[in-house]
Amino acid sequence: MLWIKALHIVFVSSWFAGLFYLPRIFVNLAMETNPVVNERLLLMARKLYRFMTLLMIPALVLGLWLWLQYGIGEQSIWMYLKLVLVILLIGYHHICKSLLKKFENGENTHSHIWYRWFNEVPVLGMIAVVILVVVKPFQ
DSSP: OHHHHHHHHHHHHHHHHHHHHHHHHHHHHHHOOOHHHHHHHHHHHHHHHHHHHHHHHHHHHHHHHHHHHHOGGGOOHHHHHHHHHHHHHHHHHHHHHHHHHHHHTTOOOOOHHHHHHHTTHHHHHHHHHHHHHHHOTTO
């Protein structure tokens, strides 16, 4: 079980690296006027999104495995709050794909400042999840 937990942490951390970095690319895309640089940033964003999706899948599978092993019904409220946050973070992941498509189609409507704030969402999510898992409030 410890191997599963360790691998879950590795894949979650790797997925979050993508969640932290992709919106930073969006910040640069929102400011960029050079078409050559813009295309290079889009290429980076596409590759990163594909890679972070591949990292998200084992993170979720291993997390589900751990949840099933510990007993779904026997969890405290902190676990259900964590699951809500995980669902929201999956939604954030898919919003990133939607924003990437808008950049690809030249339809971006947000400023670089908006993307700077958008970039903080996974940071807050990670802080909340780590606190829920380590401190286990509401137990």
